[in-house]
Amino acid sequence: MEKIKVTVALSGLNNIDSPGPGVPVIRGLKESELLDVRIIGLAYENLEPGIYMHELVDKTYKVPYPSDGVEPFLDRIRYVHEQENIGVLIPNFDSELFTVMKSERILKEMGIRVFLPTLQQFEERHKSNLPEFGKKYEVKVPYSEPILNLQDWRGIEEKFNYPVVVKGKFYDAHIAYDREQVSIYFNKIAAKWGLPIVIQEFIRGTEVNVVAMGDGKGNTIGAVPMRKTYITDKGKAWGGITLKDSAMLELTDRVISQTRWRGGMELELIRTAKQELYLIEINPRLPAWVYLAVASGQNLPEALVLLALGQEVKPFDEYEVGKLFIRYSYDMICDLKAFEKFSTTGEL
Amino acid sequence: MLKLKSNVAISESGFVFDAGAGDSFSLNATGLEIVQLIQAGKDFPEILQILSEKYEVDPESFERYFYDFVATLKQMNLIEQDGED
Secondary structure, three states: OOOEEEEEEEOOOOOOOOOOOHHHHHHHHHOOOOEEEEEEEEEOOOOOHHHHOOOOOOEEEEOOOHHHOHHHHHHHHHHHHHHHOOOEEEOOOHHHHHHHHHOHHHHHHHOOEOOOOOHHHHHHOOHHHHHHHHHHHOOOOOOEEEEOOHHHHHHHHHHOOOOEEEEOOOOOEEEEOOHHHHHHHHHHHHHHHOOOEEEEEOOOOEEEEEEEEEEOOOOEEEEEEEEEEEEOOOOOEEEEEEOOOHHHHHHHHHHHHHHOOEEEEEEEEEEOOOOOEEEEEEEOOOOOOHHHHHHOOOOHHHHHHHHHOOOOOOOOOOOOOOOEEEOOOOOOOOOHHHHHHHHHHOEO | OOOEOOOEEEOOOOEEEEOOOOEEEEOOHHHHHHHHHHHOOOOHHHHHHHHHHHOOOOHHHHHHHHHHHHHHHHHOOOEOOOOOO
16 A cells, blocks of 8 residues: 655654653654655754754754744744645644644644644643543542642642642642742742642552543544653653553543543553552643554554544554563764754754 | 462563563562462462472471562562452
């Protein structure tokens, strides 16, 4: 069968110690037997490693930060599209999703497809809305409340027992054992990611995760559960292993079917000693460890592009249990000319 | 009767993998032999008999070592909760 030729533009090329999902998503797409992809990287910083990984990324363009607003972003995408004829756009950062979702109609008119959660799905799974989400979809979630300042925390402090988890809107989470630590982490996270900060009940147990894909009609296209076996000081997985866990898969199916989730997602769960599963977060995109799912038999990045193209995708019904990933760092040697070209022209 | 969890796989080399938790352990040759006997559905008197024929060990010491070992297996969540001896 002839492969479908498609140009995919994506972000998340920061394959650093706390990596974005771009490079793993590209690896899945490059290994696809159904797609013949040309990869266009979208980078924010001059030193994102993916820019210089020419065996994976055909060309990279620098793009403005989402915080600069929708218009500068769309102008840049319009320019890239004129040069490259983008077929599918995959935003790999949480912070980009809102901008791209808001622009879905305009992108479609330009001929660029995306396959993302709806604005409603995106909003209701927000960390600050998790208690309502849990109630609505009958999923166990830790008690949490958003705060805008430390005065707010003093007002609700008695509803919690220490330790508590202090979380950023998009990224970052720290366990705080007293009011002083809450104050330290509040300031640290707010300075980096803005407000609100979410204070979450601390659930003792083992963190387990699921990477999954919903077709937007309530069907699970694929789902692979994993446990991080080695965690960095930033809380990122250095190693992980696929699990055989029907309860995690049932929970994923329930969330996807009830929300009619559209696109990739990562469920962050805590399994307690009593084997109860608590949903602590839904990330509305494929995670950086998605290549483990590809290697276990579920090429979810490929499914994402096929769904974006309006193709019928048969759900995956199996994956290899006990498949491991181990991250490693590697010093890529680059020519100064390449760095110069990207930093001055914004293209490489 | 003791029963290993259905998610637990044991290889000939003594490598134990709990597919539900993602944990792995290594058994020495004696540990592997005992776990294989548990897996085969043998109870304590049968395991005692088999290993006494093979090794020089007095029943009292073996019983103590055996239950210490089983306690470790339970602590590692490798034994079914209702699979009490």
